[in-house]
Amino acid sequence: MAETCAFIRSEMSTMNKVITKPSLGINVVWHFLVIKGFRKTFDSENDTFRLEFLLVPVIGLSFLENYSFTPLEVLWTFSVYLESAAILPQLFMISKTGEAEAITTYYLFFLGLYGSLYLANWIRRYQTENFYDQIAVVSGVVQTIFYCDFFYLYVTKVLKGKKLSLPMPI
Numbered sequence: 001m002a003e004t005c006a007f008i009r010s011e012m013s014t015m016n017k018v019i020t021k022p023s024l025g026i027n028v029v030w031h032f033l034v035i036k037g038f039r040k041t042f043d044s045e046n047d048t049f050r051l052e053f054l055l056v057p058v059i060g061l062s063f064l065e066n067y068s069f070t071p072l073e074v075l076w077t078f079s080v081y082l083e084s085a086a087i088l089p090q091l092f093m094i095s096k097t098g099e100a101e102a103i104t105t106y107y108l109f110f111l112g113l114y115g116s117l118y119l120a121n122w123i124r125r126y127q128t129e130n131f132y133d134q135i136a137v138v139s140g141v142v143q144t145i146f147y148c149d150f151f152y153l154y155v156t157k158v159l160k161g162k163k164l165s166l167p168m169p170i
Contacts, residue, residue, distance in 0.1 A: 046097050049089040058082050065135065077135060084139035087111065087146050094150075094164070105164045109154050112147035119144055 062078035063069075090108060094100045100108070119140035126132045157164050 043093075047089075047093055048096070049092045051089070054085055054088055055082075058085060067135070080135055080139045084115075084143040085146070087143070087150075091146065091150065100164045102158075102163070105154060105158050108147075108150055109158075112144070112151055115140060115143040115147060 058078060058081045061081050062074050066073050066077040087108070090104070094104075119137070122132055122137045122140060153164055
């Protein structure tokens, strides 16, 4: 049994390295494209969400609620909390402009789908392994709640061939 566990750990470690390095490279390229390549698409008039209203509570929560007060654990917790609330600036902009482009709605839909599947993964893991990660589950629930309003609009507008627009922008 110990040999099996050691093999699984080494395989997971190898798989983690194989997946992590290309993923990190893709993220670096993506961020470069967003900062340099798509700079002209930035709408400074409507994109007025103050990131400090998102980052300060998330940073504070990651220091207060984590499993162990180590730098890596706090950073992991920060990333999970930030992921659950990262949709807020986009939802704010949609509510401010009153509409969203088709590509934006598809992107948000698939982000929300990912969040829902993330939550389903934890439910399944609890059923099969009797294990759950409280931080990940609560963050997944919060993320899914943030997406519920968007899902409703997506189903009632976009899937019927209409442009996603709100009745009245803020």
